[in-house]
Amino acid sequence: MNPLRHLLLGAGSFLLGNIASAQRVTPSPELRAFSEQRIKHQKTLGLTLGSFALANIAVGAIAAGQTSGETKYFHKMNVYWNLVNLGIAGFGLLGSRKGSADSETLADAIRKHENMKQILLINTGLDVAYVVGGAYLRERARSGLAQPGLARPGLANSQPDKSDQLNGYGKSIMVQGGFLLAFDLVNYFIFKKRGDKQERLLLSSGLSGVGVAFAIR
Template identity: 35%
Template sequence: MIRLYLTFVLLVSCFSFGQTTSLLEEINQRQVQQTRNGMISLNAWAGANLLSGGIGFYTTSGDTRYFHQMNAFWNVVNLGIAIPGIIGTYKKSSELTFESVYKRQKQLETIYLFNAGLDVGYMATGWALFNFGNTKTGELRHRFRGYGQSLVLQGGYLLIYDLVMFALFKKSGKKLDTVWKNVTITPTGMGMIISF
């Protein structure tokens, strides 16, 4: 009877562990794919801004010229973030445990939420530069106003980008929460059973 009981417990545990492992693989793959898609989007935005910014800087004047210049400058930084970000999604994770997947999930959510706060700061700085430019004359006026408009645009795009990425990761993180909520430890006469 004890042998039958232990065999049953072992089979149930293996089945539960298999389900949890496949869920962890699914969530890990979703994290990688969402990050990759986000970095592709950021690269596309950066490329478009570099191209239009370069052309716009040499074909326009006044505020618009400096608007395009700052767009190009800003998106050199975006490319510096997005290209390594894409490359990083092709590296295999050496560890696929509940802890590692959960930790990565929370880290991604935190990064995107923190970045959204920075984006609001970029927009506020752009607004301040634009208004500061209104107090100047000549080329300084155009430069501050153009740079300010660019920062508002770039910060606005990044705010939308970061909030969308946060929402996507938050949604996939709910599956991890369901696994966590279903973990039970049951004491038995000879030990304990951990079920997922």
């Protein structure tokens, strides 16, 4: 290859590489605002869920030791349930802390925005299942089917503690699932209403006046 041509190609590659890097680490103000809004919202989600979980754990741990019967099991399940919630909240906060609006490309920002909406929608489906599952446990307690294989006529209520456990656990799961259902739905619509508008503007204009098209699931 001609040495001059080789030199020009090398210089061109170097310049293009620098331009691409500059675009990656220096997003437009609009793109940065879009990413920062998502990261801030994720932190709010984690803090809200974490605070709710801590409050439930504290109240449940105290109340479980001071009550009996169905109420005792209700508070015990609140503690178990919110230990999981606390872990989820901590994981979410850790992920949001690692996020940086300064290093996201348009494709990255849109993908993460769409992923958040999908996660919240999937969660709402799980939340409905939790509520239904809690109702099922309470129905089993009322039907005297705490131990289906052992239940016999006249002995359906021979284990009142088991019935209290099913009732308490079921009520707790319904309450916790109901809260999460409202929580996830509200945040999904906030993400959709606020973020989708910015997303459309970014897609229509592209970066640096270049049109960009993405297939969004």
